[in-house]
Amino acid sequence: MKELILLKSGEIALKGLNRGSFEDMLIKNAKRSLYKLGQFKFYKAQSTMYAEPLEDGIDLDDALARLSRVFGFAGICKACVVEKDYEAIREAAASYLREELEDAATFKVTAKRSDKRFPMNSPEICRELGGYLLERFPHLRVDVNNPDITVVVEVRDFAAYIHREQLPGAGGIPVGSGGSAALLLSGGIDSPVAAYMMAKRGITLTAIHFASPPYTSDRSLEKVKMLCEKLAPWCGKIPLYTVSFTRFQEEIKDKCPEDLFTLIMRRQMMALAETIALKDGCAALITGESVGQVASQTLAALRCTEAAVGELPVLRPVIGMDKEEIIGVSRKIGTFETSILPYEDCCTVFTPRHPKTKPRLAELVRAESVLDIEALREAALEATVFEQIW
């Protein structure tokens, strides 16, 4: 029995004249996600895409799991392909979904007939097939409201397809369709979630991490790389810039007032990130800040850190989310376990005992003026390491 994967595109179906280029990008991303599994043929018709395995022995469940992380699909499912003939359809439905039907207590049939040349209309298909399945599986009952399994028949251009209810896709629009932006990736819970949310809106990511060896360890850097790896199924491969921030932090600690440490540090991080982002061709910065979560994320503090950025917009997709909500997403995308590994990161080095929660910009600028910022920035950029993480 021939099997393939049906992919229903979501939002991009609404795009006007650009729809074609969105779809091409989506197919490219989908292909890339299946690259490791083997050869697939992709084609599209009527806002549905088809991923057809070209080799034997490809694990379609694995393919399904991978495709469920590709942004741009509203729904996906594994389906069996039958010729457009009712006899064939009903036999295929009974054999293809046999195990599931045996396991279920209640079921319903839904049908979609986009090929209007097919002699039976949708209600007729439902009625006939429902009756036939009841005969074949006498333990089943029909429940149209809350069935254990829904048998879906789609009579389309090329053939008829039989499958179970579709799984939700990742939603959003294809990564790559929204330009690129630089993510400040610390290694905590929030920044990977921010990455996921912006990738969902089609943005290609570049990650920037600030490391302060020996205050931060190799493990902490490894953790960041692991986060990039875990994000890759959703966001595509992520180039990672690791900025050496040690000198900067030591200078700040030496010369600036303690209650402003974190803010000065963050301002400098933003400024450095912008320089790297502009060089990399990014059109925005992304952070995982959420209002009021810590002292450096109060509105007053955000205003001060944002002022350090010259021209790029700073996107903060989790700004209005509670920690619990952020953790929920983090668990869903699989970064939580890595995020909570207990290694010191550059934000926790030299934390002031009482950080200022209502800083004023002028006060910060004055405090910073004792630093030789140009030279420190130059040195930090000089020591920046670039890596491609897959």
Next chain:
Amino acid sequence: MREVYLDNAATTRCNPQVARLALELMTEDYGNPSSLHRKGFEAQRRLRAARRQLAEALGCREEEVIFTSGGTEANNLAIQGAVAARLRLGKTLVAMATAHASVLEPLRYLEKQGHTLRLVPPLPDGSADEAALLEAVDGDTVLFCSQLVDSEVGTVAPVAGLSRAIRRKNKNVYLHCDAVQGLGKTAFSAARLGVDSLSVSAHKIAAPKGCGALYLRRGARILPLCYGGGQEGGLRPGTESTPLACAFGEAAALALGNMEENSAHVKELREYFVNKLVKIPGVCMNSPPQATPYICNLSVPGYRSETMLHFLAERGIYVSSGSACSKGAASHVLKAMGLPPERVDSALRVSFCPRNTKEEIDVLCEALGEGMAALARSGKGK
């Protein structure tokens, strides 16, 4: 005298490439993976690489792999750990009567603690009696242990189908699968088998002894057998044996990579062997034809297993009289299959590895023939 090693289900010769890797982990990257410094970090990276290799071979995620000291510990951890976490759900434990001692004994221990144990005998050809196994599961059942490949006769159980059927009957049952003899010999994916846990052992696939692993499905809950520094997710504390784990990972990757080629070769060996055996009158096969080609169980009625085994060993040929773990006791598997005593007492297990050759089979068959002649003449073995 040339050595003909045909007892690969008992243990295998360690692949020199794998042994070198273990040595490297002992003498160079010898750090403790939990140490914060670079030496420890390097060890942790090596361990992670090994975990990935094993996850690939088992068809699961790397965080679902727990390294243990071997198959026995993996089975004990799963069985005792799962039952301890389910004391309130029920008391009945179900397993195949042909299971390995490292499954049966913890079950018997739990039986002494007040659990009800149901052991289901196989069909006469040694294969799993699916209907009876399913019948044995009821609303009080908390644990079901299957064995992917039987260690004595080599039958392959339909674990995926069983798991589904059992779950349908009682969704609370914890499903454990002993896949020690399956790893590298038959293609499977732990996730696809639908089990909660699955045990494997390193020394059956040309890695050193003293290492094994438990696949534990993400979300499946068990309690640890010992407590300590929280390694392996707190389920198997104690400093990780990086040399053995890395050797295991490497061996698993090699076995996975060469699985098709190896299987084809061993299948050819088995066919060759079976065709030669039918020409020796008085020898009968105990393994059914659909069993894994890696394990051939045969009987030479009239000649006691042990006598024949020693006769062969004197000629440098090594086979076993059943599972090596039962140390010469009559096979519980063959008994459970309902074979007559003279077949059980004269059983020999010949188990292949991909390095074995047809010439070695010739040597074995010739020696078997000589043995039957010599031992009969001397009047021993009757």
